[in-house]
Amino acid sequence: MQVRVLSAQVLDAVVHRGRSLKSELAATLPRLSDPRDRALLEAIAFTALRGRYRYAPALRGWLQKPPGAGDGPLMALLLAGCAQLDALQLPAHAALAATVEAARALGRPHQAGLVNALLRRAQREGFAPADPAAAWPDWLRGRIEAAWPAQAPEVFAASAQPAPLWLRVNRSRIARDEYRARLEAAGIASTTDPRLADALCLEVPVPVAALPGFDEGLVAVQDGSAQQAADALGAEPGARVLDACAAPGGKAAHLLERDPALELLALEVDPRRVPRIEENLRRSGLYEPGTTGRVQVRVADATMPALWWDGFTFDAILLDAPCSATGVVRRQPDILLHRREEDLAALIQVQARLLDAAWPLLRPGGVLLYATCSILPEENATQVDAFLARTADAVASPLPAAFGHPAGVGRQRLPGEDGMDGFFYARLQKSD
Structure with a gap:
């Protein structure tokens, strides 16, 4: 439940108060001692923001009246719940129960029933497909389309997807192939790119704590x-x-x-x-x-x-x-x-x-x-x-x-x- 509370607080700060996601996560993640909880919080926050162009219109359509000026935390919690049920595909019962309980922990027990009802509807009906370009403000979308008319749809689609984890192997300490073998021994698959002499790409990202020799500087994260x-x-x-x-x-x-x-x-x-x-x-x-x-x-x-x-x-x-x-x-x-x-x-x-x-x-x-x-x-x-x-x-x-x-x-x-x-x-x- 704590992860959902903190996720809602991060999303509320970012979506409704103009705060930086990076700075909010930097301040919030240390409050969680379990690396799995930190990873889940990050996943919820990033997924909710990437999918907001689909989730927010659905939520507005399901609400009987528009959210009020003080409902930022509620809407942020609902975004977190939608992300868990949709893109993250978390077990519905656990996601629903923890998110409803988070409404109470956020001082909104009177809205716990509403959170439960809306997320159950999201579970039943899902979210309609939408053009990823809808996530971009009009002025910026227009500039992208003018600059890259043939590639703009791919730009919008790629920008709505999670990125792989790129690693830079410290060649002054270890050869790339040797480090790749260490990853393989740890059960972590990676690929190389002929244009990048020091890079390894992990299509399935892992926490940096799981990377062999990360603390010793054998490898760094860099696109x-x-x-x-x-x-x-x-x-x-x-x-x-x-x-x-x-x-x-x-x-x-x-x-x-x-x-x-x-x-x-x-x-x-x-x-x-x-x-x-x-x-x-x-x-x-x-x-x-x-x-x-x-x-x-x-x-x-x-x-x-x-x-x-x-x-x-x-x-x-x-x-x-x-x-x-x-x-x-x-x-x-x-x-x-x-x-x-x-x-x-x-x-x-x-x-x-x-x-x-x-x-x-x-x-x-x-x-x-x-x-x-x-x-x-x-x-x-x-x-x-x-x-x-x-x-x-x-x-x-x-x-x-x-x-x-x-x-x-x-x-x-x-x-x-x-x-x-x-x-x-x-x-x-x-x-x-």
Whole structure:
């Protein structure tokens, strides 16, 4: 019953109070001591948000009167119940009983009968099929359809499905095939992709606690598209590299695992996110927080290099820019609730400022990889084209088809393609 109570509280905060699913789960999961309960809470929350475009209309149609202003917790609990009965296919008796009891625990004993009646109706009648595009706000759906008219239905469908679990094997500690054998010995099946030298894909995700050597840093969780950033950057051995927007640190760790001789500076403007970067780098075995040396993590604004840059140019710059995150909706379904059209204009301005600020820090002949987890041209191909038009010494360095569809001078992978997230890459070189 506690899992259902906490699920309803998380969903209420996300759906009705504009909170981030990631932050709500981070605060709530530690309250559950059993890993199975934590996994169930996550499953309910993600499934309810992904299926909300089907569940919410059915619930509104079944209610005799519209929910009131104070009924957010009730509607969140009903979404959790629908997710359990529908996509998660939990035993109906247990799901019903626990969810009805959760209504009482949430201080709503007068609505326990209503919860029971509505969920029993959901059990009997199920939910009508619906177009996954209905989950997207009109303004954003229109942009996706305009940008990718042939692929838009697949984008919407893939974004409504759970993602596989992609692992990045730490090649500085263990060979990928050796780690794959460890997974197999633990009863965990995985597949490889010829484009991803360090990746393993688990179609059936498992808790990270079940991954052999996870705590020792043998492996990390990172989507295949994000892993390709190291290949797209193509830093020379021992290069001086700037990761300009480093949180949560996975790409920086991957670069170091590929080449422990790199001199790497990882920047993050939000000090609350720096401990996560440091922990990810520490787990790689190639960085110790609090020390100075070849690898440094700093709180700094990449758009204001005068406040932190030492005057020495970089050989390579990774600019994984803040974006609309429209390529990772399957991992962050609350994006469709919280993203606003006015957000996009602000993000585009920040991306342009980051490009303009980073470019003077690059040595002649150096490379900058501009990347986003967006699938909107305004943040990607159009953004890069505008930068090239105003930057005389910047030239595009084409990437091969392994990185996705042609998109201006860059490449775009769409959500679900090759099992990966949506991601954009553009490799730019400074002329000598």
